Amino acid sequence: MFDKLKKKFSDIFSGNPHDTTEESNIVKNKSVNEDVKPEKTIKRDELENTIEETLLEADVSFDATEKIIRELKLNLGKLKRKVDYTTVESELKNVIRGIINNNNAGVIDILSVENKPFVILFLGINGTGKTTTIGKLAYYLKNHGKSVVLSASDTFRAGAIDQLAILAGNVGVEIIKHDFRSDPASVAFDAIDHARARKMDYVLIDSAGRMQTNKNLLDEMKKIKRVAKPDLTLLVLDAMIGQDVIDQATTFSSEINYDGVIVTKLDTDAKGGSIISISAGIKKPILFIGIGQDMDDIMPFDVNWYLNKIFSS
Ligand SMILES: Nc1nc2c(ncn2[C@@H]2O[C@H](COP(=O)(O)OP(=O)(O)OP(=O)(O)O)[C@@H](O)[C@H]2O)c(=O)[nH]1
Numbered sequence: 648m649f650d651k652l653k654k655k656f657s658d659i660f661s662g663n664p665h666d667t668t669e670e671s672n673i674v675k676n677k678s679v680n681e682d683v684k685p686e687k688t689i690k691r692d693e694l695e696n697t698i699e700e701t702l703l704e705a706d707v708s709f710d711a712t713e714k715i716i717r718e719l720k721l722n723l724g725k726l727k728r729k730v731d732y733t734t735v736e737s738e739l740k741n742v743i744r745g746i747i748n749n750n751n752a753g754v755i756d757i758l759s760v761e762n763k764p765f766v767i768l769f770l771g772i773n774g775t776g777k778t779t780t781i782g783k784l785a786y787y788l789k790n791h792g793k794s795v796v797l798s799a800s801d802t803f804r805a806g807a808i809d810q811l812a813i814l815a816g817n818v819g820v821e822i823i824k825h826d827f828r829s830d831p832a833s834v835a836f837d838a839i840d841h842a843r844a845r846k847m848d849y850v851l852i853d854s855a856g857r858m859q860t861n862k863n864l865l866d867e868m869k870k871i872k873r874v875a876k877p878d879l880t881l882l883v884l885d886a887m888i889g890q891d892v893i894d895q896a897t898t899f900s901s902e903i904n905y906d907g908v909i910v911t912k913l914d915t916d917a918k919g920g921s922i923i924s925i926s927a928g929i930k931k932p933i934l935f936i937g938i939g940q941d942m943d944d945i946m947p948f949d950v951n952w953y954l955n956k957i958f959s960s
């Protein structure tokens with residue numbers, strides 16, 4: 648996961664790719680053997696260009712890359728003294744952290760919510776991982792001592808109800824389902840009713856994948872939201888689709904208001920930049936990330952975890 652970006656940053660900040668003894672304003676970080684190593688230096692512009700290229704190659708969107716470089720230059724420019732690799736690396740980290748935290752400030756802790764049942768609606772285009780994520784999240788909540796009921800509100804795709812029922816069985820939570828092609832909003836209504844009557848903690852509502860062009864399905868999505876009145880609406884985004892993810896999220900937000908996102912399939916993101924692009928482009932918090940196909944391959948998103956994955960120090 649994110650291996651390419653980590654390797655590249657590691658090379659850059661250890662001074663590998665652009666070592667030069669030319670006149671410059673960045674001094675290579677002096678380490679343990681500073682007495683024996685000649686001081687290596689590098690031009691600041693050159694380093695900034697290398698970082699810019701690296702971000703673009705890691706699939707960080709153009710806009711996000713420009714923003715990062717702009718802020719990095721600004722922060723480094725404020726430093727009166729000569730800067731070294733370690734300073735540039737830590738400033739870059741700060742800039743990336745800032746972009747991600749900007750959206751994640753005030754993000755709710757799903758385990759300590761007050762409403763009971765707490766209703767979560769999952770939306771997204773086809774195949775992003777909604778149904779799998781619901782299974783994983785049910786497992787996560789159950790492992791934290793919570794009671795969960797799933798609402799099989801993807802009544803559109805043949806097999807979707809069975810898929811969710813199998814997941815419910817595997818993780819050991821309840822499911823409310825109606826027949827194929829029945830009204831998804833009425834399934835959600837019944838699931839919430841069921842949870843209320845039994846004082847259960849969470850209702851997780853699955854929904855059919857839909858494209859922005861599919862008017863009927865978009866109307867159906869709005870109806871589920873109107874009827875279920877979810878406490879939280881989450882858009883499920885697939886890290887594998889690269890920068891199209893921003894367009895998807897923007898299109899969805901023009902149709903329906905959602906509170907945050909779940910980014911799936913990060914285990915397949917060798918390049919590493921999707922989290923940065925999503926944070927910079929969508930301006931919604933990332934609540935959870937999917938990191939594999941097993942039921943325990945989900946974790947609350949943590950900016951420090953991400954930074955540790957892409958930076959070596
Ligand atoms: N590698 C990996 N695969 C995942 C992850 N999350 C989901 N998948 C896979 O993505 C595929 C689609 O997942 P679904 O959960 O069926 O996606 P969906 O959004 O419900 O699809 P529709 O109902 O057709 O819209 C499945 O093969 C999942 O196993 C993840 O975090 N990592």
Ligand SMILES: [Mg+2]
Nearest residue numbers: 777778801807
């Ligand atoms: Mg599904």
